[in-house]
Amino acid sequence: MITLDSMRKAFGTRTVLDGVSLSLEPGRIAALVGPNGSGKTTLIKCILGLARADAGRLLLDGTPADADGAYRARIGYAPQAPHFPANLAVGEVFAMLQALRPTASVDETLLDEFSLRAEWATPVGTLSGGWRQKVSLAAAWLFRPDVLILDEPTAGLDPIAAGLLKHAIRAARAEGRTVLITSHILSELEELADDVAFLTDGRLRFAGSVQALLAETGTRRLEPAIAALLRGLKVANGGAR
Numbered sequence: 001m002i003t004l005d006s007m008r009k010a011f012g013t014r015t016v017l018d019g020v021s022l023s024l025e026p027g028r029i030a031a032l033v034g035p036n037g038s039g040k041t042t043l044i045k046c047i048l049g050l051a052r053a054d055a056g057r058l059l060l061d062g063t064p065a066d067a068d069g070a071y072r073a074r075i076g077y078a079p080q081a082p083h084f085p086a087n088l089a090v091g092e093v094f095a096m097l098q099a100l101r102p103t104a105s106v107d108e109t110l111l112d113e114f115s116l117r118a119e120w121a122t123p124v125g126t127l128s129g130g131w132r133q134k135v136s137l138a139a140a141w142l143f144r145p146d147v148l149i150l151d152e153p154t155a156g157l158d159p160i161a162a163g164l165l166k167h168a169i170r171a172a173r174a175e176g177r178t179v180l181i182t183s184h185i186l187s188e189l190e191e192l193a194d195d196v197a198f199l200t201d202g203r204l205r206f207a208g209s210v211q212a213l214l215a216e217t218g219t220r221r222l223e224p225a226i227a228a229l230l231r232g233l234k235v236a237n238g239g240a241r
């Protein structure tokens with residue numbers, strides 16, 4: 001289990017995460033949702049140690065994350081805009097990743113599902129956006145991590161690849177792994193997510209199961225449920241936002 005305890009992060013005078021406490025549980029898929037700029041990517045970067053929180057703690061299975069970042073080996077991350085060295089061929093990217101962790105066992109499920117060997121000799125820099133995304137996802141899966149963090153994972157994927165990915169995400173859940181997904185496509189999250197964390201302005205406005213969110217908002221779908229939460233915030237702020 002990953003726990004964020006009162007996580008706070010500012011860039012200059014702008015507070016981007018404002019005391020976020022959240023638990024991500026094994027065997028469940030959590031959706032991280034919120035408007036543009038609400039802090040989702042920053043929250044993910046704080047989990048990954050790519051951004052340093054100003055305050056708060058990150059716990060793994062109840063133990064504070066080690067300062068040397070060794071815990072990160074347990075996390076597979078597919079970023080929103082993957083960057084690989086443009087001149088490396090697809091096969092070289094995976095060879096490089098495996099050279100970094102020579103003793104780790106390898107899960108080639110997504111390599112096979114996405115037929116990435118067909119592009120093995122293609123420089124990553126010449127791949128289309130969707131193929132780069134496939135490389136990024138297969139890399140996130142490669143070492144069978146306990147935790148998968150997927151930032152807009154279906155962006156740019158064709159419907160067949162998106163279907164294969166959803167199948168792999170459900171399989172990861174069935175194996176008891178922890179999955180966190182951000183997406184603006186709520187219908188897609190609805191298909192997958194067990195839990196929802198909703199951020200606006202760096203503050204967590206809801207964290208709980210999808211069923212609890214639907215019950216709380218009196219809705220049957222995720223989209224009107226999130227709209228209802230936003231309306232509630234506007235009313236609470238006197239219509240200021």
Ligand SMILES: Nc1ncnc2c1ncn2[C@@H]1O[C@H](COP(=O)(O)OP(=O)(O)OP(=O)(O)O)[C@@H](O)[C@H]1O
Nearest residue numbers: 011012014016034035036037038039040041042043
């Ligand atoms: N390195 C940085 N320096 C300064 N400000 C930053 C930095 N990274 C993010 N921000 C600001 O932090 C806020 C939250 O950004 P973040 O990328 O976490 O939002 P998001 O919820 O992921 O947005 P989106 O849905 O558009 O991807 C934004 O106002 C952004 O401009």
